[in-house]
Amino acid sequence: MGSHGALKVVGRRLLQAAPVIVLATFIVFALLKLLPGDVAVTLAGDNASEERIAEIRRVYGLDRPFLAQYGAWLWNALHFDLSRSLLSGEQVLTSILRCFPNTLLIVGMALTLALATGIPLGVAAATRPDSFIDRTVMAIASLGIAVPNFWLAMILVSVFALKWNLFPATGTTAFSKSPTDAIYHATLPALALAAGGMAEVARQVRGSLLDILSSQHVRTLHAKGLSPQIILWKHGLKNVGVNLLTVTSLLANRMLAATVVVEAVFAIPGMGNLIVHAAIQRDFPVVQGVVLAMVIVVILVNLIADLLCAVVDPRVGR
Amino acid sequence: MSHAATMPPARQTLLDVRNLGISFATAAGRLQATRDVSFSVARGERIGVVGESGCGKTITGLSLLRLLPQTITTIDGRLDFDGVDLATCTPKQLRDIRGRRIGMIFQEPMSALDPVFTVGEQIAESLRAHRNIGKREARDRAIAALNAVGIAAPERRYDEYPHQLSGGMRQRVMIAGAMICSPQLLIADEPTTALDVTVQAQILELLRDLSEGSHMALLFITHDLGVVAETCTRMLTMYAGEIIEDAPVDLALEKPLHPYTSGLLRALPRLSARRSALPSIPGRVPPLTQMPQGCRFRPRCAYARAGCEAEQQMRAAPDGRRVRCWRFETLDLPGATA
Ligand SMILES: Nc1ncnc2c1ncn2[C@@H]1O[C@H](COP(=O)(O)OP(=O)(O)OP(=O)(O)O)[C@@H](O)[C@H]1O
Ligand code: SF4
Numbered sequence: 180m181g182s183h184g185a186l187k188v189v190g191r192r193l194l195q196a197a198p199v200i201v202l203a204t205f206i207v208f209a210l211l212k213l214l215p216g217d218v219a220v221t222l223a224g225d226n227a228s229e230e231r232i233a234e235i236r237r238v239y240g241l242d243r244p245f246l247a248q249y250g251a252w253l254w255n256a257l258h259f260d261l262s263r264s265l266l267s268g269e270q271v272l273t274s275i276l277r278c279f280p281n282t283l284l285i286v287g288m289a290l291t292l293a294l295a296t297g298i299p300l301g302v303a304a305a306t307r308p309d310s311f312i313d314r315t316v317m318a319i320a321s322l323g324i325a326v327p328n329f330w331l332a333m334i335l336v337s338v339f340a341l342k343w344n345l346f347p348a349t350g351t352t353a354f355s356k357s358p359t360d361a362i363y364h365a366t367l368p369a370l371a372l373a374a375g376g377m378a379e380v381a382r383q384v385r386g387s388l389l390d391i392l393s394s395q396h397v398r399t400l401h402a403k404g405l406s407p408q409i410i411l412w413k414h415g416l417k418n419v420g421v422n423l424l425t426v427t428s429l430l431a432n433r434m435l436a437a438t439v440v441v442e443a444v445f446a447i448p449g450m451g452n453l454i455v456h457a458a459i460q461r462d463f464p465v466v467q468g469v470v471l472a473m474v475i476v477v478i479l480v481n482l483i484a485d486l487l488c489a490v491v492d493p494r495v496g497r
Numbered sequence: 498m499s500h501a502a503t504m505p506p507a508r509q510t511l512l513d514v515r516n517l518g519i520s521f522a523t524a525a526g527r528l529q530a531t532r533d534v535s536f537s538v539a540r541g542e543r544i545g546v547v548g549e550s551g552c553g554k555t556i557t558g559l560s561l562l563r564l565l566p567q568t569i570t571t572i573d574g575r576l577d578f579d580g581v582d583l584a585t586c587t588p589k590q591l592r593d594i595r596g597r598r599i600g601m602i603f604q605e606p607m608s609a610l611d612p613v614f615t616v617g618e619q620i621a622e623s624l625r626a627h628r629n630i631g632k633r634e635a636r637d638r639a640i641a642a643l644n645a646v647g648i649a650a651p652e653r654r655y656d657e658y659p660h661q662l663s664g665g666m667r668q669r670v671m672i673a674g675a676m677i678c679s680p681q682l683l684i685a686d687e688p689t690t691a692l693d694v695t696v697q698a699q700i701l702e703l704l705r706d707l708s709e710g711s712h713m714a715l716l717f718i719t720h721d722l723g724v725v726a727e728t729c730t731r732m733l734t735m736y737a738g739e740i741i742e743d744a745p746v747d748l749a750l751e752k753p754l755h756p757y758t759s760g761l762l763r764a765l766p767r768l769s770a771r772r773s774a775l776p777s778i779p780g781r782v783p784p785l786t787q788m789p790q791g792c793r794f795r796p797r798c799a800y801a802r803a804g805c806e807a808e809q810q811m812r813a814a815p816d817g818r819r820v821r822c823w824r825f826e827t828l829d830l831p832g833a834t835a
């Protein structure tokens with residue numbers, strides 16, 4: 180890929196990013212306002228008078244028109260000010276920086292696991308179509324895709340944590356404090372996330388590899404006298420690469436969303452937990468901040484995937 | 498037709514195909530796609546294989562390198578290549594012959610090249626598969642090969658991808674890749690069909706020059722009898738999975754011995770488009786599942802008589818020719834020049 184192609188990819192993605200960010204945060208903001216519940220009531224405490232609640236609304240600007248509130252938030256965000264949590268008073272950016280590494284570790288581990296197991300399984304299945312191995316892999320994959328990850332998470336907790344005591348049931352350790360302990364804590368949640376991913380990767384790798392291996396250009400490789408190993412690992416995998424990257428970025432996005440559930444089961448103070456608690460209490464600066472951060476992460480993931488695609492496949496990005 | 502007459506003085510057999518039969522296991526049962534295909538290729542000889550769509554040209558070519566889908570294909574007969582039976586040799590022996598002693602090029606150079614590797618790499622890797630040489634030397638030799646097939650600025654082209662080249666250039670790349678180990682036989686399956694006419698002529702000339710220059714035999718599969726006339730020394734005509742005539746090109750064109758060959762010649766210069774009937778021969782090729790008893794051409798043959806319902810064997814004819822028609826001596830068939 181020339182630098183020209185890369186620039187084009189980056190430019191296209193960044194142009195798409197701005198409206199997506201505005202739209203996503205606006206919709207979330209609107210939903211928070213539409214749903215019943217009021218943070219001012221929570222802040223005012225039990226048995227507060229109507230006047231007290233109204234005053235709190237005024238202090239926090241909650242009485243201003245809807246668009247004005249959103250506009251003010253967006254304006255501040257553009258200046259890297261995500262304001263403070265209405266409840267704890269903590270800078271939203273600080274909360275995000277504290278929670279994000281926990282989520283990143285789980286998703287990173289889950290993605291690694293999914294690829295490390297899914298690719299070999301897919302290759303094994305594709306190189307022996309309709310064999311016992313192929314059918315077993317496909318059966319496992321169907322199962323992995325069908326099982327909901329919250330259910331798997333609870334099974335993992337009850338078996339590996341509560342029954343056999345192999346892993347902690349809840350909580351985290353910061354990666355910066357103790358990497359091994361952090362990984363230890365993240366193992367079960369990562370497994371819960373990885374199962375579906377592994378299945379998806381195995382299925383995609385098998386499908387696209389089967390197509391490639393029966394293609395005309397692979398016939399040419401055989402005609403040239405190349406070994407089956409070179410044909411599979413050099414040509415097969417690079418041809419599967421673009422598909423694999425697309426699946427991987429989809430998975431990364433899906434796993435980020437699924438952390439909401441998995442973090443709840445394992446009581447992990449990550450982004451998912453942060454946004455769930457904030458949303459329940461209508462702590463909208465926190466919700467908005469997390470949504471903004473997640474959208475940016477998703478855009479970055481897709482950008483990286485696009486750039487890698489252009490590296491793997493010379494036809495992309497021209 | 499001047500090239501057609503140049504036969505090597507002492508005929509040294511390179512490939513000897515005996516009773517090749519190809520069948521496929523399909524949902525509808527076993528399909529016998531070719532039977533009793535026998536021919537031999539001498540060193541440096543250029544053989545054209547012609548016949549209507551579906552007669553088995555491509556699968557015959559592919560079977561020589563065992564490139565047909567393994568799980569469903571059965572190959573009977575002997576494919577003796579310089580003492581090795583290609584039908585039964587070990588995968589290792591086969592790999593050693595593929596690309597090094599027998600090269601192959603295909604109709605669609607775009608789909609025959611790997612889209613995600615540079616063309617240079619694809620040529621160099623054939624070389625590295627067969628010769629113990631380093632990356633640098635392989636690169637230099639691949640660039641020389643690109644140059645030899647008439648590609649300008651080969652150093653730059655080396656690093657380009659198939660989609661960046663024109664159709665003619667891609668086919669040149671295919672040829673460079675197939676020739677890099679100087680094979681003794683090149684199987685070319687309709688290598689110019691997908692190209693426009695001027696490029697076709699250039700590629701044909703290139704193939705003929707390469708064959709003459711390095712005494713490489715050529716098995717040239719085509720729909721185009723004009724191409725055979727210009728490029729080849731001998732012509733095999735196939736019909737419904739059988740070879741029905743085998744003759745030096747000039748003789749086959751001038752005085753065909755089989756009614757089918759004669760019919761094909763009257764459709765010169767180009768056989769009609771795929772799947773449509775030939776204007777000079779009534780009817781259509783029978784499907785594999787409904788082969789007529791006896792002579793397979795009988796339902797379409799204007800010369801059919803009682804006796805044609807007997808199964809036809811290849812018969813020896815004068816001038817080293819062979820023909821699958823018991824009446825060939827009594828028939829006086831029109832050729833291309835008639
Ligand atoms: N994998 C397969 N399974 C079943 N039948 C097949 C298979 N491959 C080829 N055939 C059949 O074998 C016969 C010969 O096919 P082949 O491709 O060799 O024809 P051809 O002479 O090359 O035709 P064309 O001029 O169209 O290229 C055809 O009837 C075809 O349908
Ligand atoms: S054997 Fe009979 S039917 Fe067949 S080609 Fe000869 S004359 Fe025609």
Ligand SMILES: [Mg+2]
Pocket residue numbers: 554555556686
């Ligand atoms: Mg064909």
